[in-house]
Amino acid sequence: xxxxxxxxxxxxxxNRILDALPPADFARLRSEMDEVSLPVxxxxxxxxxxxxxxxxxxxxxxxxxxxMEDGNIVEVTTVGNEGMVGVPVFLGARSTTVRAISQVxxxxxxxxxxxxxxxxxxxxxxxxxxxxxxQALFTQISQSAGCNRLHSNEERLARWLxxxxxxxxxxxxxxxxxFLSQMLGVRRATVTVSAGILQRAGFIxxxxxxVTIVDRKGLEGASCECYRIMQTELVRLxxx
Amino acid sequence: xxxxxxxxxxxxxxNRILDALPPADFARLRSEMDEVSLPVxxxxxxxxxxxxxxxxxxxxxxxxxxxMEDGNIVEVTTVGNEGMVGVPVFLGARSTTVRAISQVxxxxxxxxxxxxxxxxxxxxxxxxxxxxxxQALFTQISQSAGCNRLHSNEERLARWLxxxxxxxxxxxxxxxxxFLSQMLGVRRATVTVSAGILQRAGFIxxxxxxVTIVDRKGLEGASCECYRIMQTELVRLxxx
DNA sequence: CCTGCTCCGTACGGTACCGTACCGACAGAG
DNA sequence: CTCTGTCGGTACGGTACCGTACGGAGCAGG
Numbered sequence: 001x002x003x004x005x006x007x008x009x010x011x012x013x014x015n016r017i018l019d020a021l022p023p024a025d026f027a028r029l030r031s032e033m034d035e036v037s038l039p040v041x042x043x044x045x046x047x048x049x050x051x052x053x054x055x056x057x058x059x060x061x062x063x064x065x066x067x068m069e070d071g072n073i074v075e076v077t078t079v080g081n082e083g084m085v086g087v088p089v090f091l092g093a094r095s096t097t098v099r100a101i102s103q104v105x106x107x108x109x110x111x112x113x114x115x116x117x118x119x120x121x122x123x124x125x126x127x128x129x130x131x132x133x134x135q136a137l138f139t140q141i142s143q144s145a146g147c148n149r150l151h152s153n154e155e156r157l158a159r160w161l162x163x164x165x166x167x168x169x170x171x172x173x174x175x176x177x178x179f180l181s182q183m184l185g186v187r188r189a190t191v192t193v194s195a196g197i198l199q200r201a202g203f204i205x206x207x208x209x210x211v212t213i214v215d216r217k218g219l220e221g222a223s224c225e226c227y228r229i230m231q232t233e234l235v236r237l238x239x240x
Numbered sequence: 241x242x243x244x245x246x247x248x249x250x251x252x253x254x255n256r257i258l259d260a261l262p263p264a265d266f267a268r269l270r271s272e273m274d275e276v277s278l279p280v281x282x283x284x285x286x287x288x289x290x291x292x293x294x295x296x297x298x299x300x301x302x303x304x305x306x307x308m309e310d311g312n313i314v315e316v317t318t319v320g321n322e323g324m325v326g327v328p329v330f331l332g333a334r335s336t337t338v339r340a341i342s343q344v345x346x347x348x349x350x351x352x353x354x355x356x357x358x359x360x361x362x363x364x365x366x367x368x369x370x371x372x373x374x375q376a377l378f379t380q381i382s383q384s385a386g387c388n389r390l391h392s393n394e395e396r397l398a399r400w401l402x403x404x405x406x407x408x409x410x411x412x413x414x415x416x417x418x419f420l421s422q423m424l425g426v427r428r429a430t431v432t433v434s435a436g437i438l439q440r441a442g443f444i445x446x447x448x449x450x451v452t453i454v455d456r457k458g459l460e461g462a463s464c465e466c467y468r469i470m471q472t473e474l475v476r477l478x479x480x
Numbered sequence: 481c482c483t484g485c486t487c488c489g490t491a492c493g494g495t496a497c498c499g500t501a502c503c504g505a506c507a508g509a510g
Numbered sequence: 511c512t513c514t515g516t517c518g519g520t521a522c523g524g525t526a527c528c529g530t531a532c533g534g535a536g537c538a539g540g
Contacts, residue, residue: 064382069465074389142316145314146313186527189529191488196489207487208487208488225309233337392496418518428518429518433519447517448507
């Protein structure tokens, strides 16, 4: 199953929630999970749909978006290997008003809802970690709500790139301006302009659906404070 | 203490979370609470500040806002007697990045953080209700995040008035355009224009810091879908 | 090599806001 | 009854977007 050379040493999965658990706890959980791959643009669950399993991403980026009646969507937060998808289940719901969509392809450990809820009951450590991750999610969404209203497209684009950069763990990753525009809730043409500014400033480079983060510090300077606030709070809450 | 004519019958407080509890549970909780009044514009707790007690509003409206570095703020959600202030405590945190500020004066039951956490441990019913309220809050904030990006000032103003109308339980309540502008993250002058449109349409009337909801149905038509989505989800999650 | 497709750059008129500012109307204090 | 502060209406230039649209550049398949 996994390359553990000692029986009581569970190898890190790469998911920070699962990796925070004691080895024995994780072993029991792992037996109820299967590893799945998430192709780009896959809808993990849609608004109003019954959630049947939760996901612990190992790689890639999943976006939670709020879909509107006219078909427009806006990202409210981003999930990677620092978190999980399916927090509403933890909060006693089986559906939600947001859509979870894979934005950068990756892999994840999937656990059926029933098993997850049993695990939450049985493992106080898991409960505690998920609780604090839920709080981090709160911070991120609240900050997004303000950011969406007050900050410029360019600042928000920089923030999005930084958050994704953290989660993919590589300087280069695939993302088209078309999908970026949906995440940011603007026209594609507006993304082109903002991305062009960041590119000419030497912070990123960009070609045919592939971004490269060239100057991370520069990008942080171009972003609004929201990136820093979300990141700081995430670190604070998940430093067990 | 309270005008209960039978010893085992606890009178409704008016707060929907507390009212969902079995009488015996509530009685024990109540002994650890004190009733406070919340004058308008009082900061219940500020961003980064240690939260020492949670509040269960009986009347009035409290706004959760995201404060930005430049001093601007934007409302992310509204809390009234359907909920509580201090959900981060439930999620294992003692502080948050949002500010809670009383927007329409009212009264609330206040419980120290320690007592609240003991109560959460001891009373599964309270835990379940707060959990589901937390999920409702998630929905509201997520919807706000999208709404703030995609919908016009006029639609968002109508939504804000409807949400407050539900919570104050009166057709007339005090709110200045100045504070509305802060909630909506726009200039006061923009509120004047939008409010003027709603007033000329006969949906509201407005004078010197007092709004009156004249035609609620009309206002619902002027609002974006976000009001309905938040309201529906709240009812669904809190119908125990 | 051509075709078709995806992705990105650019343009142009329109609009919903912005920052700033001024002024009038009303209410409460004295 | 005046004074003073709060509240709301309006204006004006500026700007960051919008909707729409066209075209070019690269890549993949036939």
